[in-house]
Amino acid sequence: xKLGVALALALALAAVLAMAPGIALAQGAPQIDVQVETDTVxxxxxxxxxxxxTSSDTMPSDARLPxxxxxxxxxxxxxxxxxxxxxxxxxxxxxxxxxEWALEAQRPGxxxxxxxxxxxxxxxxxxxxVTFRVVPAGQAPPRRRRPxxxxxxxxxxxxxxxxxxxxxxxxxxxxxxxxxxxxxxxDPKLSLDAPRGAVYFLHATIDKTSAVVGEQVTFSIYExxxxxxxxxxxxxxxxxAQVPDFVKHPLLAEDQDAVLAGYAAVGGxxxxxxxxxxxxxxxxxxxxxxxxxMHETLVRPRSVARQPRTTEELTVHVTEPPLAGRPQGYGxxxxxxxxxxxxxxxxxxxxxxxxxxxxxxxxxGNLPSTLTPAAQAxxxxxxxxxHDQVGPVGHDVYGGKRTFDFVVRVNKPGSVDLGSLAVPFxxxxxxxxxxxxxxxxxxxxxxxxxxxPAETAQPILPDLPEVRDSLQGSSVRRRFAxxxxxxWIAGVAAWPLAFGLAVGGRSLGRRAYRVWRGxxxxxxxxxxxxxxxxxxxxxxxxxxxxxxxxVRVLEAATVVHAGVSVRAAVGGxxxxxxxxxxxxxxxxxxxxxxxxxxEAARFSPDTxxxxxxxxxxxxAQGALRDLEKRA
Amino acid sequence: xxxxxxxxxxxxxxxxxxxGAVGMALLAAGPARADDDPAARFASGAKALHDxxxxxxxxxxxxxxxxxxxxxxxxxxxxLAYALRVRIGAEVPGDLGRAAHGFEEARDLAADPKLExxxxxxxxxxxxxxxxxxxxxxxxxxxxxxRSLARTLAGLLAEPTWSVLCAVLSFAFGIGLxxxxxxxxxxxxxxxGVIASVGGPALAIAIAMTLAARxxxxxxxxxxxxxxxxxxxxxxxxxxxxxTPLPEGARVEIVEARGGSTRVRFGTTxxxxxxxxLRELAxxxx
Numbered sequence: 019x020k021l022g023v024a025l026a027l028a029l030a031l032a033a034v035l036a037m038a039p040g041i042a043l044a045q046g047a048p049q050i051d052v053q054v055e056t057d058t059v060x061x062x063x064x065x066x067x068x069x070x071x072t073s074s075d076t077m078p079s080d081a082r083l084p085x086x087x088x089x090x091x092x093x094x095x096x097x098x099x100x101x102x103x104x105x106x107x108x109x110x111x112x113x114x115x116x117x118e119w120a121l122e123a124q125r126p127g128x129x130x131x132x133x134x135x136x137x138x139x140x141x142x143x144x145x146x147x148v149t150f151r152v153v154p155a156g157q158a159p160p161r162r163r164r165p166x167x168x169x170x171x172x173x174x175x176x177x178x179x180x181x182x183x184x185x186x187x188x189x190x191x192x193x194x195x196x197x198x199x200x201x202x203x204x205d206p207k208l209s210l211d212a213p214r215g216a217v218y219f220l221h222a223t224i225d226k227t228s229a230v231v232g233e234q235v236t237f238s239i240y241e242x243x244x245x246x247x248x249x250x251x252x253x254x255x256x257x258x259a260q261v262p263d264f265v266k267h268p269l270l271a272e273d274q275d276a277v278l279a280g281y282a283a284v285g286g287x288x289x290x291x292x293x294x295x296x297x298x299x300x301x302x303x304x305x306x307x308x309x310x311x312m313h314e315t316l317v318r319p320r321s322v323a324r325q326p327r328t329t330e331e332l333t334v335h336v337t338e339p340p341l342a343g344r345p346q347g348y349g350x351x352x353x354x355x356x357x358x359x360x361x362x363x364x365x366x367x368x369x370x371x372x373x374x375x376x377x378x379x380x381x382x383g384n385l386p387s388t389l390t391p392a393a394q395a396x397x398x399x400x401x402x403x404x405h406d407q408v409g410p411v412g413h414d415v416y417g418g419k420r421t422f423d424f425v426v427r428v429n430k431p432g433s434v435d436l437g438s439l440a441v442p443f444x445x446x447x448x449x450x451x452x453x454x455x456x457x458x459x460x461x462x463x464x465x466x467x468x469x470x471p472a473e474t475a476q477p478i479l480p481d482l483p484e485v486r487d488s489l490q491g492s493s494v495r496r497r498f499a500x501x502x503x504x505x506w507i508a509g510v511a512a513w514p515l516a517f518g519l520a521v522g523g524r525s526l527g528r529r530a531y532r533v534w535r536g537x538x539x540x541x542x543x544x545x546x547x548x549x550x551x552x553x554x555x556x557x558x559x560x561x562x563x564x565x566x567x568x569v570r571v572l573e574a575a576t577v578v579h580a581g582v583s584v585r586a587a588v589g590g591x592x593x594x595x596x597x598x599x600x601x602x603x604x605x606x607x608x609x610x611x612x613x614x615x616x617e618a619a620r621f622s623p624d625t626x627x628x629x630x631x632x633x634x635x636x637x638a639q640g641a642l643r644d645l646e647k648r649a
Numbered sequence: 650x651x652x653x654x655x656x657x658x659x660x661x662x663x664x665x666x667x668x669g670a671v672g673m674a675l676l677a678a679g680p681a682r683a684d685d686d687p688a689a690r691f692a693s694g695a696k697a698l699h700d701x702x703x704x705x706x707x708x709x710x711x712x713x714x715x716x717x718x719x720x721x722x723x724x725x726x727x728x729l730a731y732a733l734r735v736r737i738g739a740e741v742p743g744d745l746g747r748a749a750h751g752f753e754e755a756r757d758l759a760a761d762p763k764l765e766x767x768x769x770x771x772x773x774x775x776x777x778x779x780x781x782x783x784x785x786x787x788x789x790x791x792x793x794x795x796r797s798l799a800r801t802l803a804g805l806l807a808e809p810t811w812s813v814l815c816a817v818l819s820f821a822f823g824i825g826l827x828x829x830x831x832x833x834x835x836x837x838x839x840x841x842g843v844i845a846s847v848g849g850p851a852l853a854i855a856i857a858m859t860l861a862a863r864x865x866x867x868x869x870x871x872x873x874x875x876x877x878x879x880x881x882x883x884x885x886x887x888x889x890x891x892x893t894p895l896p897e898g899a900r901v902e903i904v905e906a907r908g909g910s911t912r913v914r915f916g917t918t919x920x921x922x923x924x925x926x927l928r929e930l931a932x933x934x935x
Contacts, residue, residue, distance in 0.1 A: 341716060346690070347708035348715075392704035393739030437702070479736045479774055483767035485698045485729055489691055490721045490760060498866070500812045500859050509816040510856065513823020521830065 048073035048138055050145035058151045059123045060158035062212065063286050064092060067119045069145060071136040078115040078136035078143075085121060088129035088152065093120035093216040093321045120216060123152040208240070208282035208291045217247045217322050220294075220312060222259065222329035225414070230339045231301050232351030232384040233446045236269070236414045237261075239295035239312055239329055240279060245288045252327075253315040259329060260310035264299035265384070269410040298416035300351070300384045301336040308333050345442035345451050347390075352443045354383015354417065360439055360456035369431045369466040375424040377402075377439060377456065382417030383446075389422050392437040396430030431465040545574040549642075556635040561626030565616040568631070568638045572609055572616075579645035584613065605644035612638050687718045695726055703734035710751075719931045725755035725768050732775060746875035749775045749898030750928045753873055757930060779898045789893060791916070799861060808862035814855040822848035870903040872913070872927040879927070881920035886910060895922060903929065 051070040059065045071078040077098055085091060094117065101112040115136060132147035213219055218241065225236040239259065243250060270277065276292035283289075301307055311328040338350065360377045367373060379385055385408060391399045402425075408418035428434050436458035445452050499505040537543065552567035576584045580599040584592045592613060596606035615634055619626055694709030710727035713720075728751025731744045752772040759765040783789065806814070825848055828841025878894035886909065895901065901913040911924045 344712065344715060346705075346712040348712070390704060390741070391739075392702055393734045393737055394703065395701035395733075395737040398738045437705075477736065478738075479732050479778055481770075482729060482732055482736075482774055483771050485695060485726060486722045486764070487692075487695050489688065489723060490758070490764070498808060498812070498863070500808065500815075500863050505812065505816075509812075510819045510852075513819050514826070514852075517823050517826040517830070520827070 048078055048136065048143050050134070050136070050143060052132070052134055052145045052148060054148050054150075056159075057149065058153060058158055060153055061123050061126055061155040063155075063158055064120050064122050065089075065150065067121060067131065067134065067148060069117045069119075069134045069136075070114060071117075071138075071143070071145070072112060072114045073138050074111055074113070076139055077113040078138050080137040080142075081115060081117040081134065082136075083117075083119050083132055083134045085131055086129060088124055088127065089121035089131060089150075090124055091119055092122045094118070095120075095319060095321045123150070126152050126154050128152070203281065204283040204288060205280035205291075208280050208289075210242075210282070210284045213242065213285040213287065213289070215322070215325065215327055217244050217319065218242065218250055218252070218316060218327060220314060220327050220329045222309070222312065222332060224299075224309070224332050224334060227333070228335040228337070229301055230337055230353055230444060230446065231304055232353035232444070233301065234354070234383055234416055235264070235299045235301065235334055237295070237297045237299050237309060237332075238293060241276060241292050241294050242282065242284065242289040243292070245281070245290055247319070249318050250316070251318040253317050255315070257313040259295070259312040261297070261299055263302050263305075263307040264309075265302060267298045267300075267409075267416050269296040269298050269414055269416065296414065298410075298414075299334075300353075301334060302351070304336050304338050306333050307336050339444040339451070343451055345440075345453050347440060348442040348444075348451065349386060351384055352386050352441065353446055354381055354385065354443060355445055355447070355452075356381035356383070356385065356441055356443050356454040358439060358441055358454035358456040360458055362436065362458055362461065364461075365459070366462045366464070367428075368464045369429055370427065371463075371466070372400075372425045372427040373461055375422075375426055375436075375458065377422040377424065378419055379422070379441060379454070380417075380419035381454070382411055382415050383443070385417065385420050386441055387420070389439060389441065391424065391426070391439060394437070396428060397434060397436065398427040398429065400425040400427065428461060428463045431463045433460050434463055435460045541574060541578045545571070545578045548574050552635060552638075556632050559628055561628040561631040562620050564628065564631040564635065565620045565626075568635050569613060569616045569620075572613055572638055572641065575642050575645050576609065579642075584609070601645065605641065608637070608641045608644065612641060687713055687716060690716075691718075691720075691723055691726075694723075694730070698726060698730055698733065701733070701737065703730050703737060703739065706730035707734065714931075719758065721755045721758035721760065721764055721768075724751045724758060724931070725764060725771075727751040728755065728768070728771060728775075732771065735778070742877050743875045743897070745775055745779050746873060746877075746897040747928065749779075749900075750873035750875055750930070753900055754930050776898055779896055783896060788896075791896070800865065803858045803861035803865065806858070806862075808859065808866060811855055811859040811862055815852065815859050818848050818852040818855050822852050870929060872901055872903055872911075872929040874899045874901060874922075874926055875928045876923075876926035879922040881918075881922055882910060884908075884910060884921060886923065889920070892920065895920070895926075900930075901927070903927075 049070075049072045051072075053068045053070075055066050067083060069081065069083075071081070077100070081094075081096060083091070097116040097118075099114045099116070101114070117134070117136075119134075121131065128149065128151050130147045130149045133144040135142050135144040137143075210221060214221060221240045221242060223238050223240070225238075229235050237259070270293065276294045279291045279293045281288055282291050295312070299309070309332040311331050314327045316322045316325050316327060339348075339353070357380050358377065359380075360375060362373055362375050364373055375391075377389060379389065387404070389402070393399065402422040405421045405423075406418070408416070408420060411417040426436065438455055438457045440456075441454045443452060443454065444450075499509070548567065548571045552564070552571045555564040555567035558564065573583065573585050576582055576596065576599075580596055580601050582595045582599045584595055587595060590610070592610035593603070593606045596609060597603060601609075612634060619631065619634075690709050690713050694706045694713070697703075697705035697709060707727070707730045710723060710730055713723050714727065728748045731748035731751060734740055735744045735748070749772060752768045752775065755768040756765050756772065759768060780791075803811075821844055825841045825844030825846075828837050829845055830841070832838040832841055874895050874897055877897050879897075880894045881889045881892040883889060884907065895913075895915055895918070899915055901915045904912040904914055904919070906912070906924060909924050910921045911927055912919070912921050913927070
């Protein structure tokens, strides 16, 4: 025994001596240790990277982990610790920053992440990079569960029990570790495709996506909390889901704590699932009705602080129950399964007195809040007193009973049948209409002594016309002439249009005629006509006639092309007039010569020469071309 | 006068076939199947009305309306059923308005002048009761301010009548113009001028009235106030301070609807009121 104790002391002393240079070395670069839980992950899986950075100078800070795009950082958790040890009067400090990153693999392949780094005193120090093999989703090998975190001795042994690490089994109080807790059983119904957030998220469900107006839709909100998460806090300023198009009845007490619903496996993590809301919602109208999201904000842990968490926005397609087979008196929204009972007390009384009618409407669903008794002459129903005993029935059904206490006053004596009360409803389970009915039966009403005859009272709405007993019947679909274009064109616009066309046509015709006439009597037309006559005359045997035609052509040509008349001009006057009209001298002289020669030939006593006349006509045509060029 | 004008407006000239034989034949054929047969439902409602069972009658006629049955007599008897419930002292708020709605609808749909006259008379009785109650409450008693001048003019004659007038006046106008233009004798020319100068403006008016009547037929939506006081609100549904509630039973023109509110015109009043206080009038077979 003594030998053993001495050996232990010797080993301890050796360990302390061996440790001293190590402490000295730690004053420089920090010690960075990087660990991963696995090196093979599936796409979409979360893998954790742990880094321990230990320094003896100051606390490491600003931890970074480059991921290169192959991974997305879903969470980061930093845990700083400090250790101060004094051994034999010598003090040593140890600052450790533990950082855990949660990375989500984005695509298959082999990727290197990191290296992770920290900053110490203005310098940055890096650890070793980590290489991952990312395989398609679902093909990653199953992972071993991570051992629960243990308090680590900063120097590799516990300063409060240095012998424990050196001599195993020496500690009489060293108990074997407690057995691991049994694995949690997850409920597949609570599983989701992917977590809606790290650490904590909300998830909303409805039991049906289509319903009729008034049919119960059960709306639930669950919170999912990562079982490995600690110290999770949520801002109390949460905003509940908005359901403006529904009547809302809570099926869980609003002030009740969340109810454990089970455990779920989502995204490779195990989550504890609690039910925080369960409402029975009754649609108020037809259409696609929206259930707004519930909002919460995380406060702790720091890695997710101030991150919002919301539920999904859900839509319910709401229609009206079918018209076919709808019973009389059905009120839209009366959906569920109802029963009706009634009691009348007393059944014998005097006219003008009243009886009590106690009606109990029970069932599940959207119980009507009013009952309308069948009104009849001489029977007056006063407004009922209503008592509700409705609420959750079981876990997810709303219902109960509602009582109506009527007072009915009968003013006419005799046996009066009060009829029956009926509540038609749509049964969503049976997909058909049904009627809850309670027969009220008859009451015996004795004449009241001294009562006024009914006819003395002043009637309301007198002189209403008689009831009609047969429908008018179907009407033939009417067609209106003014819906057709033919009516407006042929029936309305035709006559004014015809008049307009006639007046316009006549005006246009007259204008066209005037234009035609004007064109026919123009100098140009006259010239054209005279040229044609000259052609004919020069082709004939009468030289005088030909010369006269040539003269008429030249006179007309001067009017048309030079704008001057040379008729009755004598001597050099022809040339002067034409020159004043900016006709070249040679052309003017040519015209003057031709006129003089023609006049001389016409009135010469000698026999006229046809050939000479034809020659003059040829020259006259040249003169015409000269005049045209001038024009 | 009102009846005559209304008769013209309802289109007496159109080939409307008033057939009660279908319903009567079904009634006579055997026991009514109240489940889905409109004629049987109508018969049960009419019987309840004769028996003074207003509640049962209302249930039957409302089911008919829910089934999409649009018939002047069904609307008329429905109005009577609501009026009866008021008369026997079992009135539910809004009954007078619903009665007025039934009578208004019957008046619009009626092919029988007698039915139209009865509906108008019943409407007068119901609106008289509404006016009496408003008088007691110190509110304005105007229940029916009438229509705008243009709409009243357009309503003087039925749309087909306006159409025929258009065609006739167009012909007269054209003939007058031609006579004035082409006439050889002075008498002919003077007569043509007179006819054209009278027929032209008359044709313009007739065209305007035809177009107005057609526009009303195709686009006008009307409703009746079926609440004891439809208080004008703003778009958020908040009551407008100082605004006078629209009277129960008033016939209003629907301008637009948004959310739970409907913008209506009532005389010179243009206001938003809760949609739940209105019941739209069924459109007849066009």
